[in-house]
Amino acid sequence: MTHSAYSPRPQRTGFLVAMVGPAGAGKNQLMNDVINRYQGQMPVVRQFPTATTRPIREYEQDGREHHFVSVERFKHMIAHNELIEYQQVHGTERYYGMPRETLELGLEAGEVLIADIEYLGALRVKELYPDHVITVFIMPPSVSALIERMRIRNTEDETEISKRLLRVPAEVNFASQCDYLIINDAFDYAARLLNGVIAGEINRRNKQSILASTMLGKFEYIVRVVAVGSDNQVLNTSDLTTASAPLNYGTPPFEVAVALARSAFEANLDVSRMVTGDRKPDDEYIPPMQLTYERLDKGERIYFTYGYRTTPVEQPSPAQPVDVSSRG
Structure with a gap:
C-alpha cells in the first residue's frame, strides 16, 4: 500500500x-x-x-x-x-x-x-x-x-x-x-x-x-554597402561601413542593401551599379560581394557586404570604320 x-x-x-x-x-x-x-x-x-x-x-x-x-x-x-x-x-x-x-x-x-x-x-x-x-x-x-x-x-x-x-x-x-x-x-x-x-x-x-552559453545564442547579421570604383575596388577604405543596417530573419540581404544604397548614395538608384557575388543560375538569391565576420566578447557579427559603383562603368568607344580602298 x-x-x-x-x-x-x-x-x-x-x-x-x-x-x-x-x-x-x-x-x-x-x-x-x-x-x-x-x-x-x-x-x-x-x-x-x-x-x-x-x-x-x-x-x-x-x-x-x-x-x-x-x-x-x-x-x-x-x-x-x-x-x-x-x-x-x-x-x-x-x-x-x-x-x-x-x-x-x-x-x-x-x-x-x-x-x-x-x-x-x-x-x-x-x-x-x-x-x-x-x-x-x-x-x-x-x-x-x-x-x-x-x-x-x-x-x-x-x-x-x-x-x-x-x-x-x-x-x-x-x-x-x-x-x-x-x-x-x-x-x-x-x-x-x-x-x-x-x-x-x-x-x-x-x-x-x-x-x-554558446556563440550561436549571441549573433547578429549586418548588411552594409560600400562605395566601389569602376574596377569594383572599395573606395574610402578607412570607412567601409558607408551604410549599414541589421538584417531581419526572412528579409533578403540584397533588398536591404538596395534600400541602404538609395539612402546613402542616390534616390534614383541604378540597380545595375550594385556589386554582388556570383549568382547561381535559376536562383533568386543575390549573394554579397563579401561575407565576413567579427568576433566580439559577447557574441559575433556577420557582415553581408555589397558594393555600389559611384560612377558608371565607362563603355569602350565604338570601333571606327577603316577605309581599305586605298590599300594595295
Missing part, C-alpha cells in the same frame, strides 16, 4: 530519475556508473537517498544510498508529514519512503537526483511531479539471471530471494508505464543507454541556458 499527504510546490528546475525494476536487475550498479560519469560536472548528478528500515549493507553509507532508520523513526516521519510517499513492502516491518525536504531542496537547486524506487512509489511520485520525474525501467534478460545476480551479491538468503521473485510479475507489468526501458543484458551497453537518457533529459530541460 502507498500513501501520500503532500502536494508539490512549483518553481523547480531539477528532476528525479526513478530507477525501477526487480531486485537483481542491476539498478544500483548502473546508477553508480552514471553518477561517476558526471562527477565534478554541472548540473550536479547524485543519488537521492530514500529512507528505509532495512539493514544497511556492507558497501552502503548512511545518507548516501539511503537514510537507514528504525521502524519507530520511520513511523515518526509518517506522522509528521516528512515523507512524500512511503510503502510497506514484502509483508514485513520493512518500509521505504521518500523524504520530502531532501527531494524538494534537490529539485529547487536544479540537481539531477537518481534513486532506486519501488514501482508503486515511482508511480506515485510521477503523479505528484509529472514535470520533474522520469521513470527508467531496468529489465533483466531473464528471471534466472535475477536469481544468479542476487546469489552472487550475497545480500539475501534463499528465503528472501524466493520472496522477492513473487513481485517480479507485477514489476515487469509496470515497465510499459515507464518513460524509458533498458534491458541490462550487457552492462556497458546498458550504462551507455542510461547515460544517454540522462544527457538527453538535461539537454531538453536546459535548452535556453545551453543556447545562451
Whole structure:
C-alpha cells in the first residue's frame, strides 16, 4: 500500500530519475556508473537517498544510498508529514519512503537526483511531479539471471530471494508505464543507454541556458554597402561601413542593401551599379560581394557586404570604320 499527504510546490528546475525494476536487475550498479560519469560536472548528478528500515549493507553509507532508520523513526516521519510517499513492502516491518525536504531542496537547486524506487512509489511520485520525474525501467534478460545476480551479491538468503521473485510479475507489468526501458543484458551497453537518457533529459530541460552559453545564442547579421570604383575596388577604405543596417530573419540581404544604397548614395538608384557575388543560375538569391565576420566578447557579427559603383562603368568607344580602298 502507498500513501501520500503532500502536494508539490512549483518553481523547480531539477528532476528525479526513478530507477525501477526487480531486485537483481542491476539498478544500483548502473546508477553508480552514471553518477561517476558526471562527477565534478554541472548540473550536479547524485543519488537521492530514500529512507528505509532495512539493514544497511556492507558497501552502503548512511545518507548516501539511503537514510537507514528504525521502524519507530520511520513511523515518526509518517506522522509528521516528512515523507512524500512511503510503502510497506514484502509483508514485513520493512518500509521505504521518500523524504520530502531532501527531494524538494534537490529539485529547487536544479540537481539531477537518481534513486532506486519501488514501482508503486515511482508511480506515485510521477503523479505528484509529472514535470520533474522520469521513470527508467531496468529489465533483466531473464528471471534466472535475477536469481544468479542476487546469489552472487550475497545480500539475501534463499528465503528472501524466493520472496522477492513473487513481485517480479507485477514489476515487469509496470515497465510499459515507464518513460524509458533498458534491458541490462550487457552492462556497458546498458550504462551507455542510461547515460544517454540522462544527457538527453538535461539537454531538453536546459535548452535556453545551453543556447545562451554558446556563440550561436549571441549573433547578429549586418548588411552594409560600400562605395566601389569602376574596377569594383572599395573606395574610402578607412570607412567601409558607408551604410549599414541589421538584417531581419526572412528579409533578403540584397533588398536591404538596395534600400541602404538609395539612402546613402542616390534616390534614383541604378540597380545595375550594385556589386554582388556570383549568382547561381535559376536562383533568386543575390549573394554579397563579401561575407565576413567579427568576433566580439559577447557574441559575433556577420557582415553581408555589397558594393555600389559611384560612377558608371565607362563603355569602350565604338570601333571606327577603316577605309581599305586605298590599300594595295
